Amino acid sequence: MSPDELVYLGVLFASIPVGFLFRYLSPPVKQGAALLLGLSIIVATCHIHTLHSLVTVIGTWIIIKSSWRHAPALSLSWTFLYLLFFRLVTWFGLPQPTPFSNAVQLILTLKMVSLANEVKSFHVEKKKEVSSFAKSPVIGGLSEEPSLYDILSYSYCYVGIMTGPFFRFQTYVDWLKQPKPLELPGWTPCLQRLKLVPVYGALFLAVNSVFPLSFVRTDEFLDRNFFFRFFYMVAVFFVFRMRFYAAWCGAEAGCISAGLGCYPEKALAKPGGGPTVNYSLDPSAEESYDFRTIQNIDCYNTDFCVKVRHGMRYWNMTVQWWLHHYIYPNAPFRAYTLRAGWTMFISAYWHGLHAGYYLSFLTIPLCIAAESAMEASVRARLGPRGQNVFDWVHWFLKMRAYDYMCMGFVLLKASDTVSYWTSIYFVMHVIAVCCIVVGRLLKGGKSRRGKREQNAEAEKTGEKTD
Numbered sequence: 117m118s119p120d121e122l123v124y125l126g127v128l129f130a131s132i133p134v135g136f137l138f139r140y141l142s143p144p145v146k147q148g149a150a151l152l153l154g155l156s157i158i159v160a161t162c163h164i165h166t167l168h169s170l171v172t173v174i175g176t177w178i179i180i181k182s183s184w185r186h187a188p189a190l191s192l193s194w195t196f197l198y199l200l201f202f203r204l205v206t207w208f209g210l211p212q213p214t215p216f217s218n219a220v221q222l223i224l225t226l227k228m229v230s231l232a233n234e235v236k237s238f239h240v241e242k243k244k245e246v247s248s249f250a251k252s253p254v255i256g257g258l259s260e261e262p263s264l265y266d267i268l269s270y271s272y273c274y275v276g277i278m279t280g281p282f283f284r285f286q287t288y289v290d291w292l293k294q295p296k297p298l299e300l301p302g303w304t305p306c307l308q309r310l311k312l313v314p315v316y317g318a319l320f321l322a323v324n325s326v327f328p329l330s331f332v333r334t335d336e337f338l339d340r341n342f343f344f345r346f347f348y349m350v351a352v353f354f355v356f357r358m359r360f361y362a363a364w365c366g367a368e369a370g371c372i373s374a375g376l377g378c379y380p381e382k383a384l385a386k387p388g389g390g391p392t393v394n395y396s397l398d399p400s401a402e403e404s405y406d407f408r409t410i411q412n413i414d415c416y417n418t419d420f421c422v423k424v425r426h427g428m429r430y431w432n433m434t435v436q437w438w439l440h441h442y443i444y445p446n447a448p449f450r451a452y453t454l455r456a457g458w459t460m461f462i463s464a465y466w467h468g469l470h471a472g473y474y475l476s477f478l479t480i481p482l483c484i485a486a487e488s489a490m491e492a493s494v495r496a497r498l499g500p501r502g503q504n505v506f507d508w509v510h511w512f513l514k515m516r517a518y519d520y521m522c523m524g525f526v527l528l529k530a531s532d533t534v535s536y537w538t539s540i541y542f543v544m545h546v547i548a549v550c551c552i553v554v555g556r557l558l559k560g561g562k563s564r565r566g567k568r569e570q571n572a573e574a575e576k577t578g579e580k581t582d
Contacts, residue, residue, distance in 0.1 A: 117321075120215050120216070123161060123216070124216075124219075124278065124279065124363070125366075127157060127161075127278060127279075128279055128363065128366045128367060128370065129366060129370075131274065131275065131370035131373075131374075132306065132310075132366070132369050132370050132373045133373070134153070134274075134373075134374075135275070135370055135371070135372070135373030135374030135375070135376075136302060136373045136374075138150065138297075138374045138375070139297040139298050139300075139302070139374070139375055140298070143292045143293055146291075146292055147269050147292050148269075150269065150273045150274050150275065151268065151269045151272050151273065153274040154272035154273050154274035154275075154277045155272050157274060157277060157278070158216075158220055158272065158277065161214065161216035161217075161278075162213070162214055162216050162217040162220060163214070164211070165211075165213040165214055165217035166217075168198075168202055168213060168217060168221060169217075169220050169221060169224050169271070169272075171198070172194075172195060172198050172221070172224055172225070172228060173224070173228065173267060173268060173271045175194050175195075175198070176191050176194065176195065176228040176231065176232065176267070177264055177267050179191050179194060179232065180231070180232055180235050180261075180267075184232075184235050184236050184239050184261075185236065185239075187232035187233075187235060187236050188229070188232045188233045188236055188442070190232070191228055191229050191231070191232035192229050192232075192442070194228075195224075195225040195228050195229055196225070196465065196466075199221065199225060199465075199466070200469075202217075202218075202221055203468065203469050204469075216278060218468075219278040219279070220277060220278055222466065222467075223276065223277065223278070223280055223282060224271055225466065226282045226435065226438050227270065227271060227282065227285070228271070229438075229442055230282075230284050230285065230438060230442065231262070231267065231270070231284075231285050233441075233442060234257070234258055234284060234285050234286060235258065235261055235262070237257055237258070238257060238258040238259075238260075238261060239261075241257055257286070258285070258286060258289070262285060266285075269288075270285050270288045273288060275370060275371055275374055275376050276367055276370065276371060276410075279363060279364070279366075279367040280364070280367055280412055280432075280434060280435070281364070281367060281368065281371065281387070281388070281410045281411070281412035281433075281434040282388055282434040282435055282437075282438055283371075283376065283377060283388065283390075283409065283410055283434065284388070284389065284390060286390060287376070287377055287390045287409055287410075288376075290379075290390070291374070291375060291376045291377070291378075294375060294378070297375045300375050300378045300405060301378070301405050302372065302373060302375065305372050305406075305407055306369045306372045306373050309365050309368050309369045309372060310365065310366065310369050312361075312365065312415070313361075313362050313365050313366055313369075316358045316359075316361040316362035316365070317358070317362045319354075319358045320355055320358035320359045320362060323351055323354055323355050323358070324355045326351070327348060327351035327352060327355065329352060329355075329526055329527070331348075332348065332352070332523075332527065332532070332536055333527075333532055333535075337539075338535075338539055342539075342540065342541075345536075345539050345540050346540050346543070349519040349520055349522065349523050349536075349540070350515075350516075350519050352519070352522060352523060352526060353518060353519040353522040353523075356522050356525075356526060357415075357418070357419075360413065361413060361415050364412045364413040364432075365413065365415075367412065368407065368410055368411060368412060368413075371407065371410040372407050372410070376410060377390070377407050377408075377409035377410035378405050378406075378407055378409075379391055379395075379405065379406065379408070379409060380395055380397065380403045380404065380405055381403075381404045381405065381406050382395050382403075383395045385406065385408040385409045386408065386409070386437060387408060387409065387410070387411045387412065387433035387434050387436075387437055388409070388433065388434035388435070388436070388437030388438055389409070389437050389441070390409045391409075410434070411433055411434075412432060412433050412434050412435075413430070413431065413432070413433065414430035414433065417429075417430040418430040418431050419515075420511070421511075421514075422507050422510050422511045422514065423487055423510065423514060424480065424483045424484055424487055424514050424517055424518070425456075425484050425487070427514060427518060428480070435463075439459050439462070439463055440459075443458070443459050443462045443463075444456075444458075444459045447459060452484075453481050453484060453485045453488075454481070456480065456481045456484055457478060457480075457481035460477040460478055460480050460481060461474070461477065461478060463477055464476070464477040464478070470528040470529065471524075471528075471529065471530035471533070472523075472524035472525060472526070472527050472528040472529060472530065472532070472533045473524070473525060473528075475524040475530065475533050475534075476521040476522070476523075476524035476525045476533075477521075479517075479520070479521050479524075479544070479545070479548075480521065482545070482548045482549075482552075483514075483517045483544075483548050485548070485552055486547070486548040486549075486551035486552050486555075487510065487514075487551070488555075489551055489552045489554075489555025489556060489559070490506075490510075490551050490554070490555050492555065492559060493554070493555040493556075493558035493559045494506065494555070494558065495507075495510075513547065516544060517544050517548075520537070520540075520543070520544040521544075523536050523537070524537075
């Protein structure tokens, strides 16, 4: 492990015992302490580059105060343009930001865009209340516009400051105002989330030592046979998954220990978004709670869901919620595949400027189109047993598609990514295109047969169709 990874690990797991201490604090003290601890972590790891995050926060605050109506679009433009500047600072003679600064900037970008949307929603609903003399039915909406101090406290809250998960401002406010935080579940769900982390960590270290990514860039790798080269991406994606499973489960445990994102099960909370229905606590009944709001990874379903589109739902779940609510609905296209492509492009940009991100993320819409074509033209015609076999084949190809796309994500450079994909003959691209072509041919054949059957039936009744 690199020194930077050890620092991440230290911050991640130190936040777990600290979180339990925060349950003893009153709301104002909790808010101030979380801000100071978060700022201390950032200053210690980012140094002068802390100013990038501060500029982003102040800029968003100015946008919200100046024009809350246009704040969502303006904040998205502002934070994403600043990301571009942040990644190109060396062009302006400024020092290269640390990897920790990049991690902070990524999470902060999500928070600022979400905050602008929440503030606009607050003002819109407030106007409706005034005009209708009725309380707003909006679920999880703000009760007041946040001050600059509130925004700074939310932005620099120590929980998930470098590793995520993303959470909305309202989730943060609910955390501060929890009436009896010491009575909320803590140790049991925290240990439940951590129990497999040592396994993930050990598998990461063991498999990474046998299948190092650096070997892919060597001439010796290209001299190996096709099956070895093909299998290598399976091992690389396995290492990739184990690394993030361990990190995100640890990050969730840090939220759980502090009580952040804890809601009654009847609130039907969603990762990233929080409660989806209005609820009230019954003092006379025993409530069951969950931490769905801060769940960032579903390890089992990531591995064993059948479809490519479903795989995205269970990976980096809070960020997927953010993309689904703030990017996907505003895509300049109507077709699902194109809207998905737009969303993946924005996701790639958020991750960075490396060509590998774009090559990987923009392969996802192609895979979605392929599986949709085969589902409509093949699976729909099969019986239960045939559909079961189809689903197993579908799952196998889904995993290979993610193996394939992961190589671009980790190799980063276009030359390295294309070199690897060339070494296995762009096999997943070829399979995806073939599935689309076969799907359309079968669908076309089905349509023509249906038309002939319709004409034959019409002839029997004396009403030939055109």
